[in-house]
Amino acid sequence: MSLQRATAPDPHDLLPAAPSFSVESDDLDDGQPQPAVHAHPSAGGENSSPHLRWSGFPAETKSFAVTCFDPDAPTGSGFWHWVLFNLPAGTTELATGASPGGLPEGAVEARNDYGELGYGGAAPPGGDIAHRYVYTVFAVDGVLDLPKEATPAYVGFNLTFHTLARAAIRATYQVDG
16 A cells, blocks of 8 residues: 655744754755664664764753654544754754663653654665655754653644744655565
């Protein structure tokens, strides 16, 4: 059964406007397929979170959050692959595979849509369109007072009201049918 269909809107188009800053990766190229190592084991990957590095964020930044969201998941509400918040303001880089064991003290990884804490790699249905994986770094005006059990939507709701700026890399991943 083929799931060929149109892509969903970019998730940032649905959020209030925010200034941008720079985010780059040694592992991901904007608009290009991501390496399989960053995919979920069910899709042939190793579930390794990608390298991310950022700069040019507002001076008043108190913490950072990082998310990975698939707006093209056939769920009606997308799929959250990574929800990380309360990264200390001095953090400007995450190494490949930082989730779960290589995060700075104070960082909180919330539950993803796999129901697990931490990074969960790409796993689009076989034969579906190439899914976009929107890796976003948020410059935040404080520390979010949320538990790690918070849902991705609840973390996202709180980020909406505390975002000073955001930057994103949009990688893709597709599994042959």
